[in-house]
Amino acid sequence: MKYLSICSISFVNLISISFSCFLFSLYFLLNNMVYFIEWEVVSLNSMSIVMTFLFDWMSLLFMSFVLMIASLVIFYSKEYMESDENINRFIMLVLMFVLSMMLLIISPNLISILLGWDGLGLVSYCLVIYFQNIKSYNAGMLTALSNRIGDVALLLAIAWMLNYGSWNYIFYLEVMQNEFEMLLIGSLVMLAAMTKSAQIPFSSWLPAAMAAPTPVSALVHSSTLVTAGVYLLIRFNILLSFSWLGQLLLLLASLTMFMSGLGANFEFDLKKIIALSTLSQLGLMMSILSMGFYKLAMFHLLTHALFKALLFMCAGAIIHNMNNSQDIRLMGGLSIHMPLTSTCFNVSNLALCGMPFLAGFYSKDMILEVVMISNINMFSFFLYFFSTGLTVSYSFRLVYYSMTGDLNCGSLNMLNDESWVMLRGMMGLLIMSIIGGSMLNWLIFPIPYMICLPKLMKFLTLFVCIFGGLFGYLISMTNLYSLNKSLLNYNISVFLGSMWFMPYISTYGMIFYPLNMGQLVVKSFDQGWSEYFGGQHLYQKLVNYSQILFLMHNNSLKIYLMLFVFWILILLNFLLFM
Amino acid sequence: MAQVPLAIASHKRQVCSLYKRALRNLEAWYDRRNVYRYRAVQLRARFDENRCKDLGEGIRLLACGQRELFETKHFQPRNFANSSGGCAYEREVIPPDWLLDYWHPLEKAQYPEYFAKREQRKKEYVTWWEKQYGKPDPKDLGHH
Numbered sequence: 001m002k003y004l005s006i007c008s009i010s011f012v013n014l015i016s017i018s019f020s021c022f023l024f025s026l027y028f029l030l031n032n033m034v035y036f037i038e039w040e041v042v043s044l045n046s047m048s049i050v051m052t053f054l055f056d057w058m059s060l061l062f063m064s065f066v067l068m069i070a071s072l073v074i075f076y077s078k079e080y081m082e083s084d085e086n087i088n089r090f091i092m093l094v095l096m097f098v099l100s101m102m103l104l105i106i107s108p109n110l111i112s113i114l115l116g117w118d119g120l121g122l123v124s125y126c127l128v129i130y131f132q133n134i135k136s137y138n139a140g141m142l143t144a145l146s147n148r149i150g151d152v153a154l155l156l157a158i159a160w161m162l163n164y165g166s167w168n169y170i171f172y173l174e175v176m177q178n179e180f181e182m183l184l185i186g187s188l189v190m191l192a193a194m195t196k197s198a199q200i201p202f203s204s205w206l207p208a209a210m211a212a213p214t215p216v217s218a219l220v221h222s223s224t225l226v227t228a229g230v231y232l233l234i235r236f237n238i239l240l241s242f243s244w245l246g247q248l249l250l251l252l253a254s255l256t257m258f259m260s261g262l263g264a265n266f267e268f269d270l271k272k273i274i275a276l277s278t279l280s281q282l283g284l285m286m287s288i289l290s291m292g293f294y295k296l297a298m299f300h301l302l303t304h305a306l307f308k309a310l311l312f313m314c315a316g317a318i319i320h321n322m323n324n325s326q327d328i329r330l331m332g333g334l335s336i337h338m339p340l341t342s343t344c345f346n347v348s349n350l351a352l353c354g355m356p357f358l359a360g361f362y363s364k365d366m367i368l369e370v371v372m373i374s375n376i377n378m379f380s381f382f383l384y385f386f387s388t389g390l391t392v393s394y395s396f397r398l399v400y401y402s403m404t405g406d407l408n409c410g411s412l413n414m415l416n417d418e419s420w421v422m423l424r425g426m427m428g429l430l431i432m433s434i435i436g437g438s439m440l441n442w443l444i445f446p447i448p449y450m451i452c453l454p455k456l457m458k459f460l461t462l463f464v465c466i467f468g469g470l471f472g473y474l475i476s477m478t479n480l481y482s483l484n485k486s487l488l489n490y491n492i493s494v495f496l497g498s499m500w501f502m503p504y505i506s507t508y509g510m511i512f513y514p515l516n517m518g519q520l521v522v523k524s525f526d527q528g529w530s531e532y533f534g535g536q537h538l539y540q541k542l543v544n545y546s547q548i549l550f551l552m553h554n555n556s557l558k559i560y561l562m563l564f565v566f567w568i569l570i571l572l573n574f575l576l577f578m
Numbered sequence: 579m580a581q582v583p584l585a586i587a588s589h590k591r592q593v594c595s596l597y598k599r600a601l602r603n604l605e606a607w608y609d610r611r612n613v614y615r616y617r618a619v620q621l622r623a624r625f626d627e628n629r630c631k632d633l634g635e636g637i638r639l640l641a642c643g644q645r646e647l648f649e650t651k652h653f654q655p656r657n658f659a660n661s662s663g664g665c666a667y668e669r670e671v672i673p674p675d676w677l678l679d680y681w682h683p684l685e686k687a688q689y690p691e692y693f694a695k696r697e698q699r700k701k702e703y704v705t706w707w708e709k710q711y712g713k714p715d716p717k718d719l720g721h722h
Contacts, residue, residue, distance in 0.1 A: 085670060133668040211665070268654045269665070324666035325659040329609035401609075408609060480616055484607045487650060494653045 006091045007078035011071045014098070018067030025060030029443060036108070052168060054108035058298060061443075062231060063105050065302055066224050069309045069429070070098045073219040076313055076425030080215055080320055090130065094219065097123040101224055105231065110158050110167040113232070117154060117192070121147040124225055127216045128209050139208040142507065146205040150195030150229075157188040173238045186239035189232060190249060197229030197282045199249075200256045204503035206279050210271040214316030217271060222278045222312050223305030230285045230301055234294045241292040249290035250376075254383035257283030259500055261390030265397060265475060266486065266497030270315050270326045273398055276499075277352065278308055280387060287384070288367045291374055299444055300363035306436045307351035307359050310429040314345035317422050318402065321415050330409045331402040337415035342403055344426045349395045351433050353465060354388070359437035364388070366441075368461045369451045388461065389468030396472030589636060596643050597625055606652035 028034070035055040042049045074094060081087045100119030107113045121144065129140035161167050163181050176182045193199075198206040209221050220226075233240065233249075240246040260279035267273045281304050289297035318334060318341060319326055335342040351358035354365055371384050407413070417423065475485055486493035495501065552559060587595070600621055608614040628639050657664040678696065686693045 085672070131666075131669040132671045135665070135667070136669075268656075323659065324669075326665050327656055327659075329606070329656055405610065408611060478608065478610050478613050480613050487607055490650065497653050 005078065006088055007074050010091055010095060011075040011078075014067045014071035014074065018064045018071060021060050021064035021067060024055075025057045025064060026443070028055065028060055029057035051112065052109050053106045054170070055106060058234070059105045061302065062298075063102060065305055066098065066101050066105070068432075069223050069305060070094065070219055072425045072428045073215045073309065073313070075428075076218075076316070076422050077213075077215040079419050079421035080316055081213065086130075090213070093123055093126050093130070094216070097127065097220060097225075101228070104228055108168055108170040108235075110154070110161055110169055114151070114154050114158060117196070117228070118151055120196075120225055120228060121151060124209070124220055127220060128212045130213055130216065131211065133211075136211040139205075139211040142503075143205045143209045146195055146198075146202045146506070149202065150192035153188040153191040153195070157185045157192070160185050160188070169236070173236065177238055177242065182239065183243060183245070186236060186243065186245050189236050190240070190245055193229035193233045193286075194249075194252065195229070196232070197226050197286060198256075198279055199229075199283065199286060200252045200259065200502075202506070203256060203260065203279060203499060204506045207267075207272045207275045207499065208503065210269070210275050214271065214312060214319060217275070218309045218312035218316065221275060222308040226278060226282055227285070227301045227305065230282065230289065230297060233286070233289055234298055234301075237289060237292065237294040240290055246290040246292070250287050250380060253283045253286035253290060254380055254387070255283075256280070257287065257387040258383045258390075259502075261387045261394065262496045263499045264394035265390065265472070266493050267394075268328055270319065270328050270331070270398075270402070271312075272326075273328070273394060274308070274311055274315055277311075277391065277394065278304075280391060281308070281352075284364075284367065284384075284387070287380070288370070291371075291376070293367075293370055295444060296363065296367050296370060299440060300367060302440055303351075303359040303363045303437045306429060307348040307433040310344060310426060310433050311348040311352065313422070313426050313429065314341050314348065317341045317419060317426070318345075320419070320422070322409060325409070328398065328401040331407070332405040332409075333403070333407045334415070335403040337407065338417045340417045340423055341426070344430050346399065346403070347430060348433050349399060351437070353392045353395050353468075354461070357438065359433045359435075362437035362441040365461060366449060366451075369453065369458075370449075372453055372457055372460070373451055385460065385464050389464040389471065392465045392468030393472035393475070396469045397476040400473065400476045589633065589640070592640055593625070593636075593643075596640065596647065597621075600643070600647055602655070603647060603650065603652055606654070606656040607650075609656075 033056070035053075037053040037055065039051040039053075040048055041051055074091060077087070077090065077094075081090055084090065097120065100116045100123060102116075104113055104116030104120065107116060124147070125140050125144040128143050129136050158167060160181055161169065164172050164176065166172075169185075172182070195202045206221060206226065210217055212221070240249060257280045260276040260283065264273050264276035264280065267276060281300070285297045285300050285304070288300070318331065318338065321338065322330065347358065351360040354361045368384065368388065371381065407415070478484070486497075498504070601618060604617050604621060605614055608617050628636070631639065655663070659666040661667060678693075
């Protein structure tokens with residue numbers, strides 16, 4: 001029975017589908033093939049409802065990565081969620097999430113994209129509120145409502161697509177790109193993508209969603225769900241390159257990258273630091289995409305999925321061992337207690353920083369060099385490079401806090417590396433985090449990009465990374481006699497550590513006036529005028545009328561006799577006086 | 579109503595409470611143990627310095643201390659995972675068994691077999707209990 005658990009069965013199924021998807025993607029890539037599969041659902045006279053699927057190397061490769069990460073995460077959950085009451089529900093939800101993601105990836109049609117998109121939103125809400133405490137419920141509500149804005153934008157885009165008679169956007173993008181309607185559709189799709197990928201006005205849900213179990217964070221909030229927005233914009237990239245939409249997205253995405261990079265340096269929750277790092281990388285993908293390099297965005301999306309999922313899985317193993325404690329101030333010296341997990345953690349961190357020849361290096365380095373040869377302003381250039389430095393800084397800080405020094409937790413503990421199922425799950429991704437970058441590089445770019453730059457420019461990325469590491473060390477190093485650096489700059493640290501107060505703006509800030517208005521309406525209308533005239537008054541009137549009717553009914557004989565007498569009097573009157 | 583104090587705390591208790599909260603705040607700022615201990619000793623010295631002042635001065639110092647604590651409060655206080663405010667607080671809520679007894683008869687009627695068996699088991703449990711520990715004293719029955 002041990003081998004027939006829901007985790008094992010799902011793992012085997014998903015990994016085999018992933019492998020076949022990967023082989024197909026190689027075949028499609030090498031032969032430059034695209035498959036459109038149409039399935040006619042209903043055909044009545046001239047109307048036909050058609051379901052379309054698009055298979056090209058991009059969708060197949062993305063699908064194979066999603067399935068591979070999902071399978072390893074499910075494998076890992078077998079041990080991580082072992083003591084959980086509702087593990088079956090958990091695995092079912094993860095499988096439903098994977099299905100929605102598949103639908104989204106292979107859809108060239110806005111309606112079926114919406115189906116997948118809404119499926120993702122709903123399942124991610126269910127996964128965020130998987131633990132039943134108030135924190136999770138709040139986080140789930142924030143997640144669901146932020147994503148709902150994107151859903152509405154997508155619905156509006158569908159309504160505008162009616163102008164063209166079909167929702168298969170892929171046929172219209174190039175032909176209609178200069179039309180106003182297409183610009184509107186593009187901006188709505190961009191809004192949808194920004195909510196899903198947590199770009200600046202909608203950033204606060206991603207760190208809040210860390211209330212979900214860690215395997216969910218590894219799959220949903222790092223590698224798949226949040227990249228759905230980037231993937232959607234990769235499909236719509238033509239609309240971005242030649243309009244102001246791209247410029248706007250570049251500004252917002254690079255600000256997101258900058259804000260989250262700074263925020264991660266002042267955060268103390270292990271999972272939130274990684275979530276902010278994800279946000280920073282999403283900003284990088286979005287900003288390079290907005291400059292028109294969609295292949296680079298796709299490349300970084302795939303490599304990032306590999307090492308970020310691994311990073312979350314390592315964080316999960318650490319949290320599991322620390323008895324659910326996520327505060328990095330309670331950690332320390334983990335490299336001695338959990339050497340294998342620490343190895344995986346460090347490799348994924350180095351890949352994130354862009355250490356040469358690991359997965360992140362190929363995509364990140366290429367993106368930064370392309371930025372250097374592109375025609376962009378100083379501000380964007382600064383944001384790109386400063387954020388790269390910040391990435392190294394918070395990674396270094398994370399390693400400093402968790403891996404070095406002494407353990408800050410209680411002295412009686414059972415920290416060990418004996419969770420073999422979780423470790424095996426991590427090892428699969430460890431290998432991919434090392435070789436994934438070079439492999440994808442050779443696949444996606446068979447002819448290498450030749451980027452000629454002056455020597456100092458070429459070394460700029462390296463310098464920025466070294467300075468970032470130094471900065472990370474300096475801010476986290478504590479001296480016995482010096483005051484805490486964050487305490488010295490209290491206001492700045494509070495501002496940066498709270499994501500520029502964005503969570504407050506998108507919760508209290510958004511809801512304050514509507515809620516007050518609602519209270520007024522409830523008080524003066526629902527329970528006031530409307531109740532007085534509608535409920536109470538109408539009721540009172542009906543009661544009065546029915547009382548009168550009752551009176552008449554009870555005295556009907558008397559009334560009849562009275563009328564009888566009355567008419568006789570009138571008749572007598574007529575007879576006597578006329 | 580939330581602002582109405584439920585109890586009047588003595589000056590001494592307020593100072594003790596301030597001291598404890600200040601220590602927790604230090605713990606959040608200075609995460610390495612040796613550095614924290616150094617700061618904690620300094621804090622204790624500051625409190626001890628003003629130990630035997632007269633009450634008027636003590637009240638003023640208490641207000642100053644509370645203000646200082648408020649102004650330097652950590653933006654992400656260090657919480658224990660399973661305690662209130664921690665990340666794993668009340669993660670798994672297992673509804674107590676007696677909740678089922680409060681179901682409406684119409685709700686219970688949807689699962690007749692289960693509830694019939696449940697009633698049977700309750701009777702069996704009472705029988706077992708009485709056999710094991712004897713019948714309850716009639717004085718203890720009923721409301722007091």
